[in-house]
Structure formats: structure tokens, C-alpha cells
Amino acid sequence: MSGPLLLPTWEQLATTHPTMVETMRRYLEQVACVLRPGSVKGADLALRSFTAFLAETAPQLVSTAEVTRRHVEDYKPWLAKRPGQNKPRMSPATLAHRLGTLRMFFVRIEEWGWEQAPARVPMFPGDLPKQDHPLPKALDDAAAAKLLRAAQNDKRLLVRVAVEVLLRTGLRVSEFTSLRADAVIQIGAGPWLHVPVGKLRQDRYLPLHPQLVDLIDTYRTEHVPTGHPLLLPRENGRALDRHTVTRFINRAGAAAGLPHIHPHQLRHTLATQAINRGMSLEAIAAMLGHRSLDMTLRYAKIANRTVADEYFAVTDKVEALYQQTNSLPADAIGPKMANLRREHHRLLGNGYCTRPTELDCSFESICETCTFFQTSIEFRPTLQAQHDDATTKGQNHRADLFTNLLNEVDNSAAS
Helix, strand or coil, rough: CCCCCCCCCCHHHCCCHHHHHHHHHHHHHHHHCCCCCHHHHHHHHHHHHHHHHHHHCCCCCCCCCHHHHHHHHHHHHHCCCCCEEEECCHHHHHHHHHHHHHHHHHHHHHHHCCCCCCCCCCHHHHCCCCCCCCCCCCHHHHHHHHHHHHCCCCHHHHHHHHHHHHHCCCCCCHHHCCCCCEEEEEEEEEEEECCCCCCCCCCCCEEEEEHHHHHHHHHHHCCCCCCEECCCCCCCCCCCCCHHHHHHHHHHHCCCCCCCCCCHHHHHHHHHHHHHHHHHHHHHHHHCCCCCCHHHHHCCCCCCCCHHHHHHHHHHHHHHHCCCCCCCHHHHHHHHHHHHHHHCCCEEEEEEEEEHHHCCCCCCCCCCCCCCCCCHHHHHHHHHHHHHHHHHHHHHHHHEEEEEHHHHHHHHHHC
16 A cells, blocks of 8 residues: 555445444444545545554554544654655645544544544544745736736636636635536626635625626537536536646646646735735625634735835835944935936836835736736837836846737737
């Protein structure tokens, strides 16, 4: 048993531990009445894993009532050494899930008064490994724009549909693949998307950009027969799955020169874009379908606009305090600061940004990297001036951005 998919089946385990297997399967039948199929599948895997361990190391055990603390302590390192999915070791999250599920099994059968329950629960909360809680990984504005443009240029319309809908709505992949045919509805003057009951057992409504409505209508007209129950199935009528959606996203990502992208990153990307542009946490929570603001507050750690704005409002004054050595005449301060600003300022479409380079910000060129930004040949002189200004000042990132925009307007004009 060298991998996660090579655990013995219940039928195989029943040949040596029939009583124990009967208890485990009876438990799974009970939790299947209240848990989702995916959760039951995870519980099944966790209990089979523990039973397989006992079959290897304690074949003399007959019932789960005989399981002791020592068995659990031996099981933990055995489980930790098993390979994960395409990994040499099981991840901390998977390890915590397996052990947590096993502990809940013992807790519940004791609460239910089953004869097969050990005299005392042999597991404690401290048996579960502590998990890291990294901030959500979102694409930056430039990468998101590249991904969207690559998807829009893909020959397969469904690739564009998958990327654009996920990037503009923040749907979970499971929500996206299960959208019903009547999910797009009209509320008031605008179109909305009805997202069915999903991971957190609640449905919600999202406002839809008219561009998305047109895109969905185009795909359905070309590829979805009348009466199909799903909003966005594959061209052959079969339902999409998360693996296919992941391939679609990375097909566009590869064309855009981006590294591997997990579908959930598009959800994080929309949330980060929204909070960076001032959307309230309450509105973001409602948009993403979060049950509590604690889940949404993780995005606030990425970009708290209030803190950033107030910090930059005082930084210049503090820096001037540190750098001030001798008092200068009042008429000397103005020209000196003006020269410093001219050395570093960035040319914008309608003026300049005078923030010094050492106080660089994440909103630089924010409009040009927005997915709604569109330009044309009439703006070429302005784009060229911004490109030249960035090149002269060594602002390579901005120079590359305007190079791409210039290429786009030139190609559009040529076609």
C-alpha cells in the first residue's frame, strides 16, 4: 500500500475484520443522512485508512471497542509517512482531515451509546496537526488582464466562457459547473445570476455584467440544445467538472505566459480587486457567499485601503523630518522638491503621479491593467508618450505595459 489510492476496499478488510468493518460502514450510513456526498467520501477514506493500519499492525483486534490510545499514537506516524496525491508526503491539511474525521467517529459512537465504542475516546483535539493559514493567492492586475485576453483569443469559446465567468463573478468551480439553465434572471433593470445552494448550504444572487450575459447567450446559442438542464455544459452536452475547468484556465494561462493557476485563484483575484477599489467587506462577503465576515477579512489583510491611504498621507512628512539637517530658506525648499518630483514622477494620461519611487504603490497604472480597459488608435500618441516617459526613467514594468498596449492598437488598426 504505497499510495493514497491503494487502500484496501471494505470488502477486502471484511475478510479479516468483519465486526470492525460493520461498525465503520454503519457509521457511514448514519453520517450520509446529514453530510454531503463529498464529505461522506472523505469520511470513508479516513476510516478505511485507519482500518487498514489496524489490519497491518494489530490483526488481533476484533472490534473498535478494543482500540486504545496506543493504537492511535502508532497510527499518526504511519499516516504521516504515506504519500499524498502526487506528493511524497501527505499534506498537513489532509493529515488533519483524516485524523479529525477519525476522532469524530469515536466521539459520535460514544455519544450514540454504541457497544462498539471504546471505554474512552482515544483521541484528543491536540492530535490534529496545526495548519498554516496563508493569505489567498490572487493574480495581480497585470496577470489577470493577460489571462483574460488570452482566453478571449482562444479558438474554443468554452475556454473564454469558463475564464471570464469565474474571473468576473468569483464563483467556486463547483458552483460554476452546476449552474442551472435558468440561472440568469432579470431583477429590476439588470441581469442577475442565481447561484444554487452549494458548499455553505445557501444560495445567492450576483449582478451580471451585460458583457457576460452576451457571452453566455452566444455560447448557449451555438452549443447548447434547447431544454438542456445546465447553463454551461460542454459542447457535447456533458457536464463540466473541476479538472476540465482547471485545464481550460491553464490553457489560457499558458498562452499568456503565466505559471500554473488554480481555479480558486480567480475567486481570490476578484475579491482582491474589489477590496482594492473600495468595495465594502459586507458586499464582498455577500458576493462570494461567505457565511461570516471572518472569511472575508482575510482579503483585508492583503490591501487595507484606509491604512494604506493614511500611511502615505503622513509618510512624506515623516521622511522630511528624518532627512532634515539644516534649516533651508523657504525659497530654496520649493525648487529642490520640484526637481526631485520631476526626476521620479510618472506620466499619466491626464497629468502626473508625483509619488516618489521609494513609496511605490500597487495602484500604478491601475486603469491600463483593468480588465475593462479599452483603447484605440486615436490614443496612440498618449500611449507612446507614457511609454517613452517610463523608458527614460527606467520604469521597466510600465514600459512593458505600454509596449503591449501600443502593439494592440497597432494590430487593431491594421486589421
